[in-house]
Each structure stands twice: as C-alpha cells, then as structure tokens.
Amino acid sequence: MRRNFAQxxxxxxxxxxxEYTKLFTLLYATYKDGTNNTTSVYEKFSEVFSQMxxxxxxxxxxxxxxxxxxxxxxxxxxxxxxxxxxxxxxxxNLSVGYMNVMGYLSDVNTTFITQQIDKIISLIGYKSIExxxxxVFTERSPSAIxxxxxxxxxxxxxxxxxxxxxSMKGDIEGKKEIILKLANCxxxxxxxxxxxxxxxxxxxxxxFNNLNIRHNNIDSSDVKNYRKSVDDMPSGKLEQWYDxxxxxxxxxFLEIENIARRQKIADLKKELERTK
Numbered sequence: 001m002r003r004n005f006a007q008x009x010x011x012x013x014x015x016x017x018x019e020y021t022k023l024f025t026l027l028y029a030t031y032k033d034g035t036n037n038t039t040s041v042y043e044k045f046s047e048v049f050s051q052m053x054x055x056x057x058x059x060x061x062x063x064x065x066x067x068x069x070x071x072x073x074x075x076x077x078x079x080x081x082x083x084x085x086x087x088x089x090x091x092x093n094l095s096v097g098y099m100n101v102m103g104y105l106s107d108v109n110t111t112f113i114t115q116q117i118d119k120i121i122s123l124i125g126y127k128s129i130e131x132x133x134x135x136v137f138t139e140r141s142p143s144a145i146x147x148x149x150x151x152x153x154x155x156x157x158x159x160x161x162x163x164x165x166x167s168m169k170g171d172i173e174g175k176k177e178i179i180l181k182l183a184n185c186x187x188x189x190x191x192x193x194x195x196x197x198x199x200x201x202x203x204x205x206x207x208f209n210n211l212n213i214r215h216n217n218i219d220s221s222d223v224k225n226y227r228k229s230v231d232d233m234p235s236g237k238l239e240q241w242y243d244x245x246x247x248x249x250x251x252x253f254l255e256i257e258n259i260a261r262r263q264k265i266a267d268l269k270k271e272l273e274r275t276k
Contacts, residue, residue, distance in 0.1 A: 019120050020084050024074055026113060027091055034107065044108050045094050052097040054134070082166040085126070085137050092117050092135055131158045138165040147253040156181050163246055172235055175242045176213055182249040183208045189256050197255045204252055207245050
C-alpha cells in the first residue's frame with residue numbers, strides 16, 4: 001500500500017513547516033553585508049535579476065514575481081506540500097541564476113542554499129529534474145524513473161517524470177498530451193507488448209482509442225468515435241482515468257524491457273542445468 005505524505009515525513013523525521021521557515025529566512029531576512037549596508041539574499045538577487053536569462057520581458061524581480069504569481073508568506077495560511085515545493089523551486093532557480101551571473105564574485109553562498117534544498121527534497125521522497133536550464137522537483141517514482149531511462153526521446157523522457165509534478169494536478173490537457181506521446185511511442189512496440197502481456201496491451205489501446213486521447217470521443221457529430229459516457233464524465237473522474245492510464249503505460253514499457261531479461265534468465269537456467 002502506498003504511504004501517504006504524512007507517513008513519509010514522519011519516517012524521514014522532517015518538520016516541513018520548520019524547513020520552510022528556515023529557507024524563507026535565508027531568502028528574506030536582512031543582514032549587514034561587507035560594506036555595512038543592510039540587505040537580504042532576495043535583494044541581492046534583485047540587483048542582478050535583469051541579467052538572468054529566464055526573466056522573459058520582466059525588468060525586475062518584483063515584476064517577475066507579480067507576472068508569475070510568486071507570493072510567499074512567512075506564515076502561509078494554506079501551507080501544504082505543493083506550496084513548499086513551489087517555494088523550493090523558486091529559491092533554487094534564483095540561486096542558480098545568481099551564481100551564473102556573478103560567478104566567483106558571488107557574495108551569496110548559493111552552493112549552501114542549493115545543497116540545503118537538495119537535502120530536504122531527497123529526504124521527503126522527491127527528486128530534481130532539469131530541462132532547458134530549469135530545475136523542478138517531483139515525486140520520486142521508481143517506475144517513472146526507470147521508464148524515463150528506457151525512452152530515447154529526451155523530451156518525452158523528461159515529460160514521463162514531470163507527469164508527477166504538483167503543477168500537473170488538475171491539468172487534464174497536459175496529462176492527456178503526455179499520455180498521447182507515450183501511446184505513440186508504444187505503438188511501434190505493440191506487438192512486443194502483446195507477446196508478453198496481451199491483456200495489458202488490449203486494455204491500454206482500448207483506453208487510448210476511447211477516452212478522448214487519440215480520437216475526439218466527445219464530439220457528437222463524429223458518429224464513429226463519439227462516446228457519450230466520456231462526454232458526460234466529470235473532469236475529476238477523467239483525470240483519475242488518465243492517472244491510471246499513465247501507470248499502465250509505465251508498466252507496459254517495463255514489461256517490454258523485461259523481455260530481453262527473461263531470455264537471459266532462460267539461458268542462465270539452461271547453463272546451470274548443463275553444469276549440474
């Protein structure tokens with residue numbers, strides 16, 4: 001049975017609110033710098049923000065925060081794991097951005113900051129993934145990690161892990177897009193999947209074709225593909241089915257990967273029988 005997040009934190013002996021407070025203080029607390037001026041890490045980041053490559057068209061960190069809705073409070077009323085992860089991603093990427101701008105002239109210990117965040121992230125069962133210079137944190141799923149290492153398409157490999165990111169919750173179209181890419185990848189491996197697990201192959205491709213993934217199953221004018229039950233399905237239930245389909249996709253890739261391993265085991269058995 002999958003452990004809930006409270007159990008994970010309890011076993012890791014992590015007080016998430018305490019860790020948030022420590023990181024929040026690191027970012028916003030004021031101190032005297034080498035020139036005896038009162039400043040903060042946030043203000044240091046602000047000073048060079050215009051040189052950070054990910055700023056888009058924002059000319060200040062304050063504008064960037066407003067544009068993307070980054071408002072973090074010392075004592076947030078609705079504190080949860082998603083809030084904490086979002087703050088960690090924000091602090092982590094700003095730290096890396098600052099180091100890239102300042103290099104050896106950096107007067108902020110960004111190495112300590114990123115190591116501290118990495119340590120907490122690991123202890124609570126999350127992992128970091130990177131793409132296009134950004135770092136995000138997602139739940140550590142051994143099966144998703146294993147499949148991401150199997151898939152040759154680098155972007156799809158990243159998306160396979162990113163599916164578990166907190167920002168994907170409720171994003172039905174985003175989840176559908178990832179599942180569709182996995183479906184297209186599995187199409188060329190369908191025969192192999194059928195050979196090892198025909199029931200999984202049949203169920204998976206049934207879902208691909210009937211749950212508004214590969215075909216528009218909610219367009220009543222499309223007599224061939226229309227599925228009224230899918231059209232009437234609440235978004236929450238559809239998302240649950242997409243999550244189930246995602247897990248089935250992971251299993252399919254692992255089943256296919258295991259074909260070669262099974263042959264190796266068969267060869268090993270024969271060799272051991274000969275040498276009895």
